[in-house]
Amino acid sequence: MNAHTPLFEVRDLRVAFGRNGVFSEAVRGVSLHVDHGEVLGIVGESGSGKSVGMLAALGLQPEGAKVTGSVRFKGQELIGLPRRSLRELRGSRIAMIFQDPLSSLNPVMTVGDQIAEAVRLHNPDFSRKAALDRARDLLALVTIPQPDRRLRQYPHEFSGGMRQRVMIAMAVANDPDLLIADEPTTALDVTVQAQIMDVLADLQSRLKLGLILITHDLGVLAGHADRVAVVYAGQVVEQAVVDDLFARPGHPYTRGLIASIPDMTRESERLFSIDGTPPALGRLPPGCAFNPRCHMAQDICRREAPPASLESGHIVSCHFAFTGLESVA
Amino acid sequence: MTRYILRRLIAMPFLVLGIVTLAFLLTTVTKGDPLTAIVSDRQMNNPEVVAAAKAKWGLDRSLPERYAIYVGNLFQGDMGTSFITRRPVAQDVLHRLPATMELVIAAMIVGATIGISLGVLAAYFHNTAIDHASRLFALFGSSVPVFWLGLALLYVFSVQWGVLPGPGRLDARAVAPPTVTGFMTIDTLLAGEFRLFLDAVWHLILPAFVLGWAVAGTISRLVRANMLEILSREFILTARAKGAGEFRVVVGHALRNTMVPTLTVIGYSFAYLLTGAVLTETIFSWPGMGSYAVDAARGLDFPAIIGVTIVGGVVFLLTNLLTDIAYVVANPRVRLG
Ligand SMILES: Nc1ncnc2c1ncn2[C@@H]1O[C@H](COP(=O)(O)OP(=O)(O)OP(=O)(O)O)[C@@H](O)[C@H]1O
Ligand SMILES: [Mg+2]
Numbered sequence: 001m002n003a004h005t006p007l008f009e010v011r012d013l014r015v016a017f018g019r020n021g022v023f024s025e026a027v028r029g030v031s032l033h034v035d036h037g038e039v040l041g042i043v044g045e046s047g048s049g050k051s052v053g054m055l056a057a058l059g060l061q062p063e064g065a066k067v068t069g070s071v072r073f074k075g076q077e078l079i080g081l082p083r084r085s086l087r088e089l090r091g092s093r094i095a096m097i098f099q100d101p102l103s104s105l106n107p108v109m110t111v112g113d114q115i116a117e118a119v120r121l122h123n124p125d126f127s128r129k130a131a132l133d134r135a136r137d138l139l140a141l142v143t144i145p146q147p148d149r150r151l152r153q154y155p156h157e158f159s160g161g162m163r164q165r166v167m168i169a170m171a172v173a174n175d176p177d178l179l180i181a182d183e184p185t186t187a188l189d190v191t192v193q194a195q196i197m198d199v200l201a202d203l204q205s206r207l208k209l210g211l212i213l214i215t216h217d218l219g220v221l222a223g224h225a226d227r228v229a230v231v232y233a234g235q236v237v238e239q240a241v242v243d244d245l246f247a248r249p250g251h252p253y254t255r256g257l258i259a260s261i262p263d264m265t266r267e268s269e270r271l272f273s274i275d276g277t278p279p280a281l282g283r284l285p286p287g288c289a290f291n292p293r294c295h296m297a298q299d300i301c302r303r304e305a306p307p308a309s310l311e312s313g314h315i316v317s318c319h320f321a322f323t324g325l326e327s328v329a
Numbered sequence: 330m331t332r333y334i335l336r337r338l339i340a341m342p343f344l345v346l347g348i349v350t351l352a353f354l355l356t357t358v359t360k361g362d363p364l365t366a367i368v369s370d371r372q373m374n375n376p377e378v379v380a381a382a383k384a385k386w387g388l389d390r391s392l393p394e395r396y397a398i399y400v401g402n403l404f405q406g407d408m409g410t411s412f413i414t415r416r417p418v419a420q421d422v423l424h425r426l427p428a429t430m431e432l433v434i435a436a437m438i439v440g441a442t443i444g445i446s447l448g449v450l451a452a453y454f455h456n457t458a459i460d461h462a463s464r465l466f467a468l469f470g471s472s473v474p475v476f477w478l479g480l481a482l483l484y485v486f487s488v489q490w491g492v493l494p495g496p497g498r499l500d501a502r503a504v505a506p507p508t509v510t511g512f513m514t515i516d517t518l519l520a521g522e523f524r525l526f527l528d529a530v531w532h533l534i535l536p537a538f539v540l541g542w543a544v545a546g547t548i549s550r551l552v553r554a555n556m557l558e559i560l561s562r563e564f565i566l567t568a569r570a571k572g573a574g575e576f577r578v579v580v581g582h583a584l585r586n587t588m589v590p591t592l593t594v595i596g597y598s599f600a601y602l603l604t605g606a607v608l609t610e611t612i613f614s615w616p617g618m619g620s621y622a623v624d625a626a627r628g629l630d631f632p633a634i635i636g637v638t639i640v641g642g643v644v645f646l647l648t649n650l651l652t653d654i655a656y657v658v659a660n661p662r663v664r665l666g
Contacts, residue, residue: 060569091572103563108586108660118571170571 005075006033007210008094008178013069015049015056015234017281023066024282027053028234030069034178037208041225041242043218043257045278049234050214051099054180058094059086073178092122095171099183101163105155111166112136112151118173138169142199161192165199172203178210186216197224218254219261222246230254233279233289240314248325250316252294288319296320333657337650341643348642349403352635353396364388367412386412399635408639409632413624418636422618426640427511428498429617432609433602435537440544440602441595445584447545448552453579455557463553467546475605479539479612486535493535496614500528536613540605544598551594555587562586589660596652600645 015027027049034040042050055061057071057078071078073094078086090096098104106114115138116131126134132151139147142165155163164184171179181200185193201224204211213225221228221242228245230238230253238251249255256274276293279285285292291301300319308317316322364379367386372378383389387398402409408418451463486493498513499505505513506520514533517526559565560583568582610619618637625633 055566058570060566087572087574089572090570096570098563098567100563104567106564106568106582106586108588109582117573121572167567170567 006072007036007038007074008212009033009070009072010053010057011070011072013053013057013071014067015052015061016066017062018064018066019282022282026065026234026281027056030231030234030236032229032236032239034210034212036177036210037204038227039204039211039213039225041218041221041228042212042214042231043216043221043228044231045216047278047281048231050231051182053231053234054096054182054212054214058090058096058180059083060090060096088122091118091171091176092174093176094178094180095174095176096180096182097164097167097171097184100187101160101167102187104167105163107155110152110154111139111158115139115166115170115173118170122174134173135169138173139166141172141203142166142169144169159192160188161196164188164196168196168199168203172207172209175207176209178212179204180212180214182214183216184213185220193220200224217261218257222261230257233284235289235317236315237290237317238315244314248314248322250311250314250321250325251290251318252296252320253290288317296324334650334654337653341646341650344646345639345643346400348639349400349635350396352638352642353399355638356631356634357392403639408636411625411633412630413628413633418632421621421633422636422640424511425616425618425621426644428513428615429603429606429610429619430644431512431514432533432536432540432615432617433599433606435533436540436544436602436605436609437595437598438541439537440541440598441548441591442545443541444545444548445552445591447549449556449579449584451549451553452556452560455553460553463549467549470542470544470546473542475539475543475608476612478542479536479609482535482539483612494528494532496612498529498532498615499525500532503528536609536615539612540602540609543605544595544602547598548591548594552584552587552591555590556583559583559586589656592655592659593652596648596655599648599652603641603645 010033011031013027013030014025016023016025018024030049030053032040032042042054044050052061052065056065056067059078059081061067067079069079073089078089105111109117112132112135115135116128119131119134120126120128123131136147136151139150144150144162144165150158155166158166168184184200185196188196197220200211200213203209213221215221218228225242228238228240228242229236230245230251232253238245238249238254240248240250245254246258249258253274256272259272260274274293279289279292285302287300287302287304288294288297288306291297294301298319304319306317306319306321308315309321311322364373364382367382368379380389387395390398399409406419408422410416411418411421414421447463447466451460454460483495487495494500503525506516506522506525509516509519513529514526517523517529556579560579565578565582568578573581606615606617607619607622609615610617611623614620618640621633622637624630625637
């Protein structure tokens with residue numbers, strides 16, 4: 001591993017689901033990378049393939065999904081890796097947390113046992129007692145009050161925000177290099193969302209985590225991500241450093257997402273939202289996948305898939321990348 | 330929790346009284362005349378003998394009187410005397426209860442073990458040959474009558490192949506150990522007779538399997554359905570993302586979540602097993618309450634019939650209570666007040 005090897009690199013990842021022998025791709029050739037200690041935001045509407053893509057990268061795709069492409073972690077190829085070796089990475093070097101903290105904890109196990117399990121799976125020589133001690137420290141790390149008492153409680157005795165803290169504690173139990181957070185705040189109240197993001201951001205910088213932060217909400221990424229990948233219908237349509245993305249959004253979809261960020265300072269009656277809905281699985285329009293919803297679409301957009309253009313590290317896949325930027329501000 | 334159990338225990342005597350009353354009333358609506366069991370056919374025409382028998386067994390008194398006397402005696406642990414064995418019913422029943430319990434518990438263990446294993450496998454490998462085979466197994470167990478199954482298996486395994494022993498609790502030549510608990514497996518161990526213990530277990534296998542098959546089928550279907558649902562939950566993904574292996578995911582996380590409904594079904598299957606034991610005991614010459622009950626019913630031995638009903642009822646109530654306690658213990662979200 002040399003200095004140029006990214007921590008985590010995905011190349012041309014494809015995930016297809018079959019129905020009656022016909023396979024349709026939910027993830028259609030995604031490429032992205034995360035460096036040590038870097039925060040990559042992935043943003044896109046529901047159904048764009050964010051979860052399926054990241055799960056597939058760790059070998060956790062749903063039954064029957066076909067996964068191709070390359071996923072490298074510290075230079076090691078994960079696609080096709082034996083299950084056993086993947087298991088050793090999961091939860092120790094690469095951790096993942098999910099959207100719904102209400103259902104992502106086992107209801108019949110105490111919170112302490114669940115965290116201790118994560119510790120002991122990768123440190124078999126730890127005693128139960130030592131693992132529980134570690135679990136208590138982890139609860140304190142994510143600022144849960146009275147960790148000693150909380151350890152012995154069951155998930156239903158925790159609020160949504162507290163459960164997500166538990167999930168975070170569990171994820172960092174073995175000091176991972178990469179954390180994939182799949183919409184960690186979507187299911188929570190607005191006030192709690194900010195707290196959870198603070199806990200995550202704090203841990204990320206303290207533990208020097210590479211972090212992939214998946215979200216619907218580009219606004220969340222403004223303050224927390226280093227770079228952002230915008231996903232539409234299973235493809236990355238734009239990728240840039242966060243400030244650059246906000247300053248010069250090159251794709252009309254990205255501009256739509258920026259326009260739909262709720263603005264706390266303005267008393268807007270109605271939130272902007274992009275017209276239409278994303279294409280269903282296996283129902284892609286010809287040409288650019290976004291064209292039916294794009295106000296800039298021309299004939300070429302309905303005919304040809306747009307090429308990716310690269311401009312000083314800012315990648316955009318659009319026939320009319322960066323056009324009409326002035327009118328956006 | 331303790332309060333809940335106390336409340337249930339306090340309710341017990343009233344429920345038992347209900348069972349006694351019902352059992353008592355049921356014997357009065359049967360057509361048979363118990364006198365035929367007491368008095369020989371030849372003596373039936375002799376009014377003096379009949380009257381004496383009636384007086385001796387209390388059959389000359391009115392129903393409410395008999396009921397009051399019976400309940401009064403029951404309080405002192407007296408269930409009357411069997412018409413047939415001429416021994417106290419309480420003694421007869423207590424003597425035979427352990428054999429039935431041993432059979433029923435063995436059947437429960439067999440049924441739960443096979444049922445849970447099959448259910449887990451069927452869910453994990455759903456829509457494969459394993460799943461279909463387990464469905465057939467369950468269907469077979471619930472549709473084939475116990476007596477047919479018992480005779481068929483006895484014929485194949487014992488008579489034809491000779492791999493499993495025939496009826497009875499021990500080899501016919503074996504000398505039974507002194508009765509301590511009445512459980513042959515335990516008594517042989519207490520006597521330090523390990524060979525006899527193995528023989529007892531050996532004799533248990535076939536009847537326990539015959540009796541437990543239907544329960545295994547029911548449990549396997551329930552476990553399969555629950556497992557399928559649980560395996561699609563997000564915390565299963567969490568467990569895999571932690572690096573847990575499949576065995577741990579399936580048994581440690583998923584199965585553990587299905588234990589509450591499974592325990593309940595296992596507990597309630599007790600009633601089925603108790604009734605099923607009647608036929609199984611008859612087929613396997615098992616000296617338990619079931620075969621006693623069959624003899625009592627054939628002979629219109631009313632005290633014995635009522636005694637068996639009461640003891641069976643009490644056992645049933647106790648297992649239901651145990652089931653409910655297990656339910657609470659296994660489910661952290663339930664707090665009974
Ligand atoms: N098990 C499955 N079988 C078939 N299709 C699936 C399966 N799981 C996901 N998909 C499809 O894959 C696509 C991407 O789903 P995914 O969950 O990755 O979206 P997402 O971007 O994470 O959305 P959200 O923001 O709602 O979480 C969807 O169109 C979905 O229908
Ligand atoms: Mg998702």
